[in-house]
Amino acid sequence: MTERSSLLSLTRRHLIMTASIAVTAAMVATVGVSPAQGADGNGGDITFLIDSLGDTWIPNNSAISSFQGHIWGHVTDKLLYVDADGKVSPWIAERWEQNDKATEFTLHLKSGVTFSDGTPLDASAVVANLDIWYAGRKSDGINPIGLFPKTYDHAKAIDATTVKVFFKAPTLGFIPTLGYHGSILISPKTIAQPASDQADLSKTSGSGPYVVDSWKEGDFVKLVKRRDYNWGPAAVGHTGPAYLDTITYKLVSEPSLRVAAVQSGQADVAYNASPQELESLKAEGFAVATPRYLGFVNGWAINTKLAPYDDVRVRQALQAGINRAEIIDTVYTPDWKLATSFIQSNVPGATDQSALLAYNPEKAEKLLDEAGWTKGADGIRTKNGQPLVLTLHSNPYLATSKSVDELIAQQLGKIGWKVAIRAYDVVTFGQKVKYGGPAVPAYEVTRSFIDAGTVASILTNANNGENWFALDESDKTLNELRDKIAGAASAEIRKPLLDELQKYILEQGYFIPRTQIVQRIYVQSPKLKGEVYNGVAYASYYTATKTD
Numbered sequence: 001m002t003e004r005s006s007l008l009s010l011t012r013r014h015l016i017m018t019a020s021i022a023v024t025a026a027m028v029a030t031v032g033v034s035p036a037q038g039a040d041g042n043g044g045d046i047t048f049l050i051d052s053l054g055d056t057w058i059p060n061n062s063a064i065s066s067f068q069g070h071i072w073g074h075v076t077d078k079l080l081y082v083d084a085d086g087k088v089s090p091w092i093a094e095r096w097e098q099n100d101k102a103t104e105f106t107l108h109l110k111s112g113v114t115f116s117d118g119t120p121l122d123a124s125a126v127v128a129n130l131d132i133w134y135a136g137r138k139s140d141g142i143n144p145i146g147l148f149p150k151t152y153d154h155a156k157a158i159d160a161t162t163v164k165v166f167f168k169a170p171t172l173g174f175i176p177t178l179g180y181h182g183s184i185l186i187s188p189k190t191i192a193q194p195a196s197d198q199a200d201l202s203k204t205s206g207s208g209p210y211v212v213d214s215w216k217e218g219d220f221v222k223l224v225k226r227r228d229y230n231w232g233p234a235a236v237g238h239t240g241p242a243y244l245d246t247i248t249y250k251l252v253s254e255p256s257l258r259v260a261a262v263q264s265g266q267a268d269v270a271y272n273a274s275p276q277e278l279e280s281l282k283a284e285g286f287a288v289a290t291p292r293y294l295g296f297v298n299g300w301a302i303n304t305k306l307a308p309y310d311d312v313r314v315r316q317a318l319q320a321g322i323n324r325a326e327i328i329d330t331v332y333t334p335d336w337k338l339a340t341s342f343i344q345s346n347v348p349g350a351t352d353q354s355a356l357l358a359y360n361p362e363k364a365e366k367l368l369d370e371a372g373w374t375k376g377a378d379g380i381r382t383k384n385g386q387p388l389v390l391t392l393h394s395n396p397y398l399a400t401s402k403s404v405d406e407l408i409a410q411q412l413g414k415i416g417w418k419v420a421i422r423a424y425d426v427v428t429f430g431q432k433v434k435y436g437g438p439a440v441p442a443y444e445v446t447r448s449f450i451d452a453g454t455v456a457s458i459l460t461n462a463n464n465g466e467n468w469f470a471l472d473e474s475d476k477t478l479n480e481l482r483d484k485i486a487g488a489a490s491a492e493i494r495k496p497l498l499d500e501l502q503k504y505i506l507e508q509g510y511f512i513p514r515t516q517i518v519q520r521i522y523v524q525s526p527k528l529k530g531e532v533y534n535g536v537a538y539a540s541y542y543t544a545t546k547t548d
Contacts, residue, residue, distance in 0.1 A: 044546040045246040046268040046528060049258040053218060053251055055427045057201040059186050060132060060142050071221050071249060072184050073538045076206030079107065081233035082179030082450050082535035086294055086348040091233040092121060092185065102170040102489045109161040113231050115187035117205035123157030128188045130155045130165065141195040145182040147454050149174055150465065170487050172494060173451035180450045181536045209242040209542045222248045236532045236543050243545045262286065262523055270523040272399045275332050287524040290335040292516055293537035294347050295448035297339040298398065299513035301468040306441045308388065313371040315509025321364035321415045322408055324357060327515055331403045339513035341502045349452035351499040356506040357513060364415050373416065381416030388416055393433045394423040395444040398519055436470035442512065446519050448536040452498055456482040469510045477504060
């Protein structure tokens, strides 16, 4: 069943707690969720309260979203499983080989796997997915997957359970990227549909442990388990059907309403609670999870084409002028960690560059003086009659982004910056705020990836890269590092190059880290146990159970 309605906004900041519970209870009732659960922890239903469900269900276009990703993680499978430490293990692909140059890979698939529409998940289905991940279908409004290797050439089915994949150049990161949350396996019948049909979630067929039972656009998605599912990843300790009968994702805009519903027992999981609430919730006996995903830290990609950020001294001053420890102490809790590079410290290949991120306002002041920016009586620096301005666009995917921006604005204000902060909702942010946009000097990154080798390829515009710093091909050092990393045929060759890349990016002030990212915060009923957090910090309830 598919229902559509306009977005129901429930943001009411001044509701008292009893009203919050009553409103949320009524909302849960509207989608037919009951607190029933089966004997000895199996079966039962859970309700997951989330702050948004995003703006499209086209698989390729929405798989990057924090919101749709929760649903896709239960409706679809991946070729490989990647855990929170970046370890790769079999899933739909039981084993794989690669040639010495890392340009050819052979995937051996499990037999007997089917999509929910009955289509076999065989080698031809995998080829169809690889092709759409790489190229998309742009004429039909279907995008390629952003971090899928740009060096992909083609794939072919050798037999029903064997796929051979060919690349134009060494692509060491291909295997781990098969566990990326954008690399979801969709039925060829779904892939063949036009974008307008793919946007209807009820028409999307995956091979995952759950299927869509019903949904209402901008409101809820209810999943029911597949009784015939028997191909889960061995790494999570279970391969058969899910234990829980249903999972309902329900949109509740206000964080306090989501938390109140879990406290009252009307819901089981509240997503993205305020960090300041977490310690008290733990004390009340609720489970709190703050998993870090594999990917970039939270920070800014700097637009080097916009003055004054075309001056390395200004970028270096920005790097030195942020007190990152104060951000954690003020906005967050000890669950958050200091950034030590521009990628998360749990990513294989990350190295400790903390010395380049030390708070040093005196250094920042000196660099700005050298760059010709003089501080006026009002404390704002100017050059040639123009103020030193930084416009920040708070990232709507991160609930705390605006609070961090406000604190950084105070820190930079002491050095002489005039900081403006703008905040948009998810849809508007996606439309107006772009890497290297003409009005975006600093683009806030909250981006996951699985393999560090994919990082270099997106920083410039080579091979359809994303050109994060608006450098095009102007930085020869960066280009050489990018090409050497891309051409590495082994992790041993690549490791020192990744270290050099991280050091260079931070020294140049191309990327300004803020903190290691905890984008996904979970507050959970103590009755719900056994969930698993994967390499991109999504909670999977495939292995979860609920007790009385």
